Amino acid sequence: MSNYHLNYLEELEAESIYIFREVAAQFERPALLFSGGKDSITLVHLAKKAFAPGKIPFPLVHIDTGHNFPEALAFRDQLANEVKATLTVRKVVDTIKQRSLTEPKGKFPSRNWLQTYTLLDTIEEFKFDCCIGGARRDEEKARAKERIFSVRDEFGQWNPKLQRPELWTIYNGRIHKGENVRVFPISNWTELDIWNYIRKENIGLPSIYFSHEREVIEHEGQLVAMSEYVQPGAEDVITTKKVRYRTVGDMTCTAAVESTASTLDEVINEIISTKISERGETRIDDRVTEAAMEDRKKNGYF
Amino acid sequence: MDLLRFITAGSVDDGKSTLIGRLLYDSKNILIDQLEALEKSTKNRTDGSVDLALLTDGLRAEREQGITIDVAYRYFTTPKRKFIIADAPGHVQYTRNMITGASNANLIIILVDARQGVVEQTRRHSIIASLLKIPHVVVAINKMDLVEYSNDVYNNIVIDYAGVAKQLGLNDVTYIPISALNGDNIVDRSAAIDWYTGKPLLELLEEVEIDNDINLTDARFQVQLVIRPQTDDLHDYRGYAGKVISGIYKKGDKVTVLPTGIETTISKLEVGGEEVDVVFAPQSAVVQLADDIDISRGDAIAKIDNQPQVSNELEVLLCWLDDKPLVPGNKYYLQHNSRLVRAVVKQIDYKLDVNSLQQQPIEGNVKLNEVVKATIKTASPIVYDSFQKLNVNGNAILIDETSNATVAAVLIQ
Numbered sequence: 001m002s003n004y005h006l007n008y009l010e011e012l013e014a015e016s017i018y019i020f021r022e023v024a025a026q027f028e029r030p031a032l033l034f035s036g037g038k039d040s041i042t043l044v045h046l047a048k049k050a051f052a053p054g055k056i057p058f059p060l061v062h063i064d065t066g067h068n069f070p071e072a073l074a075f076r077d078q079l080a081n082e083v084k085a086t087l088t089v090r091k092v093v094d095t096i097k098q099r100s101l102t103e104p105k106g107k108f109p110s111r112n113w114l115q116t117y118t119l120l121d122t123i124e125e126f127k128f129d130c131c132i133g134g135a136r137r138d139e140e141k142a143r144a145k146e147r148i149f150s151v152r153d154e155f156g157q158w159n160p161k162l163q164r165p166e167l168w169t170i171y172n173g174r175i176h177k178g179e180n181v182r183v184f185p186i187s188n189w190t191e192l193d194i195w196n197y198i199r200k201e202n203i204g205l206p207s208i209y210f211s212h213e214r215e216v217i218e219h220e221g222q223l224v225a226m227s228e229y230v231q232p233g234a235e236d237v238i239t240t241k242k243v244r245y246r247t248v249g250d251m252t253c254t255a256a257v258e259s260t261a262s263t264l265d266e267v268i269n270e271i272i273s274t275k276i277s278e279r280g281e282t283r284i285d286d287r288v289t290e291a292a293m294e295d296r297k298k299n300g301y302f
Numbered sequence: 303m304d305l306l307r308f309i310t311a312g313s314v315d316d317g318k319s320t321l322i323g324r325l326l327y328d329s330k331n332i333l334i335d336q337l338e339a340l341e342k343s344t345k346n347r348t349d350g351s352v353d354l355a356l357l358t359d360g361l362r363a364e365r366e367q368g369i370t371i372d373v374a375y376r377y378f379t380t381p382k383r384k385f386i387i388a389d390a391p392g393h394v395q396y397t398r399n400m401i402t403g404a405s406n407a408n409l410i411i412i413l414v415d416a417r418q419g420v421v422e423q424t425r426r427h428s429i430i431a432s433l434l435k436i437p438h439v440v441v442a443i444n445k446m447d448l449v450e451y452s453n454d455v456y457n458n459i460v461i462d463y464a465g466v467a468k469q470l471g472l473n474d475v476t477y478i479p480i481s482a483l484n485g486d487n488i489v490d491r492s493a494a495i496d497w498y499t500g501k502p503l504l505e506l507l508e509e510v511e512i513d514n515d516i517n518l519t520d521a522r523f524q525v526q527l528v529i530r531p532q533t534d535d536l537h538d539y540r541g542y543a544g545k546v547i548s549g550i551y552k553k554g555d556k557v558t559v560l561p562t563g564i565e566t567t568i569s570k571l572e573v574g575g576e577e578v579d580v581v582f583a584p585q586s587a588v589v590q591l592a593d594d595i596d597i598s599r600g601d602a603i604a605k606i607d608n609q610p611q612v613s614n615e616l617e618v619l620l621c622w623l624d625d626k627p628l629v630p631g632n633k634y635y636l637q638h639n640s641r642l643v644r645a646v647v648k649q650i651d652y653k654l655d656v657n658s659l660q661q662q663p664i665e666g667n668v669k670l671n672e673v674v675k676a677t678i679k680t681a682s683p684i685v686y687d688s689f690q691k692l693n694v695n696g697n698a699i700l701i702d703e704t705s706n707a708t709v710a711a712v713l714i715q
Binding site for chain 1: 303304305372373374375376377379383384386398399401402405406513518526527529530531536539541543544545550572574575580582583584585586588599623635637638639640694697698699701706707708711
């Protein structure tokens, strides 16, 4: 093996940096959709590297459901400050008011689906022509089919049957007015790649990714954190467990994993030996129908 | 650990998706909930078995029709390698999706149904592999269980295919008899195929030598954007961010900026904000030059003693990928890595029959999935190598300037 050889993480990093630079060069008003989770934190790290020693040339945009973990929000503000990026926050609760939308009901009222409205309004407000997202193709079957440059029509809709051929490393970001492109620079990374990269690059994460004590209720085999947004029934037992999060989404639709892993090494070892996929273990909202993600994407979702 | 990207190709019912499902399943890369979802969706099947193909067919329409429409990417890792699989549709109607999946592959697995042997689709997929210069070819002769694991059947197919490979100039071809459905020779050696002495598929994928797939001899770099922070401490900083397409660059190298032809020296190299002495393909880097030169996106930096070609008239092979036909004389955009220029298809010489490789006269317009030899004139010069010599610097796409669709894969001759 020659000295001029990249390992798989270096190759993935080079590819993602290349994609970031294409975005900055091809679009007039791109934005990075930032959720506060490990994937978007990794995106910010890659963007920093892509444009060093300059600043990240686009804002971080957070579509805030109002159901976030406070630890994730604090981390978001600190990170944006650290990389000197503009942070734009738009709240789903405002969209609900402005558009007279119906709040979801139930034990775990998820605003996940309503985020699409806020996202599309935000794109319209700032005339974003490109939104960078942290979706990975290993997460879910519909995502596995999506291009790295994914063109959405003026309603934000993905049309899986009309995807542009994406050849070699040539990314065609040309669009008509009103359309926008969703770009996924870490499409080819897996969950484990992200964790290994976080360890290699020493990237900081919100504390909830590591073992901590939390009040939870058990719902269909999944542990959901108690919070003001969750409405437990009489049959629910609230217990305190040592847990960590494998993904960070809304408090109402992200499940915790029972774990004592308090370091990156320990977390990675647990993920290597787990028998359940990331979405299957931690996303309550994806288990509804097999085509749930495809349907949401067709409606303009991330 | 390194990374191997491969594509699977075959006719509609050759069992591509089953093969991938089997690879993921037998290498323990399928998790419990994914398996449960699979069992749920196969509950209605009469034989009670799990349909591994449903693991990869992600779109509603695909599951409904039981076919693969678009490329699905799958990921798995063994202790030796990370793998990215492009599961591409086999049907002729979806050739453009196959080209999408094939364009980045180090290796192609061509599935042949043992009962059918080498068929038209096998030839077509092999021609695409040859056109796109995929370095490694594995011919997986599938459904061996349905021909009683016959060595004779296998041998005859190998002889047939060797003829195709020779005609197409495919050099690195390996043959494996398998049954994706039963898992024969996928991860473990098959007891039923005791006459086969080669490696099972996964072992082959883990061990195929891919280091030489990257050209480290001919140094090519293209500028994606210019980094100018214009802050107090970095007031005069001007770095050219881009990808090392091929080859190696060192600090102090004498280089030529193309297409202008101005010579200068590399004064500094950076990767991810850190200064380095050397950069190499396929790294993303920032290059600083000793002289102030006007350089913008799409310009190339090569070494003075090893230069690419510069021209605004290109002889090309075009794989047409759009539903609307190619109209000679129409204007398009040509995108060569990051360089975007206006272009016109001046002349179409002949059509390449993708089943026989014979040159045929053009009748009417060029339609979806056809491959033609053409001449393209560009509004400003392209800095390129022939696809045959250096594929990473010899490829491009055509974009319809009215629909913005990617309408053709361009292989520069």
